[in-house]
Amino acid sequence: MPHTRYLVVGASHAGLEAVTAIRHWDAEGSLTVLSREAHRPYSPTILPYVVSGRSRPERVALKDAAWFEARKVDLRCGEEVVSIDTAGAVARTASGTEWRYERLLLATGAAPAVPPVPGLADVRFHVLRTLDDALALRDAGAGATTAVVLGAGLVGLHAAEVLAKAGARVAVVERQAHALPGYLDAPAAGIVEAAFRDRGIALMTGRTVSSVQSRDGRPVSVTLDDGGTLPADLLLVGTGVRPATGFLEGSGIAVGQGILVDDTMRTNIADVWAAGDVAQARAFFGAAPIVNGILPDAVEQGRIAGMAMAGDPALKPYIGGLPINTFPFFGRHAVSVGIAGEDDPSVEIHRRLDARAGLYSRLSLKDGRLIGVCTVGMPIDAGVMWQLISRRVDLAPVKQDFVVAPLDTGRALMSRLWR
Template sequence: MAREYVIIGDGIAGATAATEIRESDPDGHITVITDESDLLYNRVATKDLAKGDKERQDLLMHDRDFYRKHDIDVRTNTRVTQIDEDSKRVGCHDGSRYSFDKMLIASGGTPRRLPVPNGDVHGIHTFWTINDAERIKKAAKEADSAVVIGAGLLGIDLAVILGTHGADTKYLMRGDRWWRQGISKEGSEIVEKGLAELGVECVFHEEVERFNTRDEHVTECVGSSGKVYPCDAAGVAIGLHYNHEFLRGTRVKIGEGILTDEYMRTSVRDIYAAGDIAQYYDVILDRVNQNGSWASAKEQGAIAGRNMTKATDEDLEEFELVDTYSINHFDFFIMSVGSVLGSEKIDRVYDDGDYRRVIFFRDKPVGAVFVGDVSQAGILRKIIAQKPDFSELDKDRLLAESVDPALLKELMAP
């Protein structure tokens, strides 16, 4: 009898899993359930849509025909609300129910709102969907002034979008720099200059106390310093709340996201998780990890999809990827490779003003961040993938302007 596969989410993780399952199991019955009205689109490029560099149709990746051709049943505007792991059934908001033999949860996250007075009035935007991008573009074009909160990889997108559309934009940050987790103040200063050229002023040591409104629309942001920032629009990017509320009462183990092993299996047999929602066992870091990137979600979706079709556990594939994330809003690049969460970090600012950080965990290099020249990202990525022990090696070799290719050979030698 044909196997029943159910996938929650038609983002890059869920959609990739569906096509991988179809490749490996031509007879299986596959249902993809998404609460969005759009089929898979390029979420990374939503920032280009909001900036005005791309049109909506440029982002669309799969249409109904794609799913028809691959014999995949896809349900849009359908929210999964309940799972019964014993009877192997998924229940949705509209009363529809689906049985599964194997299920994948690829439901990602939803942006958190700022928990301050008036934190969710009109004009305050979070950013995750293609519809958010269109709303933000319109608001940015109409705004004379704006504030952005969230000194991370999504916050900077919002700041650039509001600044490039001409709003006088203040980018408020709790600490003394942009992306405290990833770079030092020296690295941040390069980014701050780039932001200033796009009309964005960074304001440090500032938090939001509340927003003021007129006719239920934001007009001002009041900082913890007491300073008042006029704003017709505000962008908030303070992290995600992961979409797993439908698992309440099940035996699927939850941490921040859904806990999985390196094969993307959850604690309940035949239920898998992949993409932003998966808090997986990382074989490179040798600990639990969670990524928030397109490449990682795609690869996890592919691995989970293939593993769901395997007859025996011996054939399961491990997820192992040195992730990359890049930002190209400026006339220089920002690129992160691997993980920024380690126990030790070393930094260097080069004569021409470029910046690099290398991150170690238990003497293993696990990540690197580049601001400016990213030409060494490739070799660093390969070195990290070797999981080398640097306790007896000179860590500064990884900060050399040009990392010696002989080092990689040395590390790869059996």
């Protein structure tokens, strides 16, 4: 049975950041990374660009072989962990290999959440979560004339734009009242929706799919809740994801929506940590732990987990999941950081909207401190806004300047705070 001091399961951003953190403190302890994918580690953010052809699949790897060799990391691709024996400290893979570990990080990410739509299981539909998914969608999109996308989230709208540019007639069905729910507020989403509709994409919000019709395993049409139908020779499901925790059954590792962790990313099992899209951790706002499936959080959680695993004394606890998202569409950008706070009467909200020009900004402040930003088509620095929120910077002395010019005022503030 192979033995390793550090076993990292998952090789995207959280896993790789943990590897870097471990090696900063422990340069020699045996370190193994198991990835269920056959490809070298890559960023899921690149997948829409693989679909569109802007990025070649052979050039999307985050790290090359030399990077792993220099850090004495044993990377095993195509090795999916199917069970964990925490009592014996053993991870078992689909190939039958058993790995004995001393310290384990679970960075297994999330898997597409497929809705229980009648007829959906009988057709060949697409998802967009892995590089193989992207390659399959790229090839299918090249010959598609009509496409239906379920879900107007980040994945669904990215794919809709790519498919439309490839020449397909595209319809997007979203059950929530507006596009990008959970990311943008209604006025911001309205501008994004208008941009898609202006380019011929049918965007139907507040609607659900009641069934899918097929012929020889291929989608033919989609029936909506009002009885209307949409033609579809390509069907993409982008209705969200769920943390990949199924392999933990019987392990004793506590799971809620994701793997429950403390502020060092440790689970309820002493030598097991979790990070990234699979972890359910402290929220920056609110008492309940959350799964905050965004790339910056995956990096931060991976770094903290790696430091904790290696015993790095410089470790600082996790401050909590703070949403930050950027969405490029048709050469423009929408940005959302933090929360809106619209249900809190103590929150001061400043909005600017020019629907005709497609410009929008919303600043949410509480007790003189920024808690959220949402913009479309406006100059903004998401990283600076994230810093102002996470540091709870008092904006009272510069509030009027900040409301008028958040980008310049925010950068000026952070230039002093970073010194």
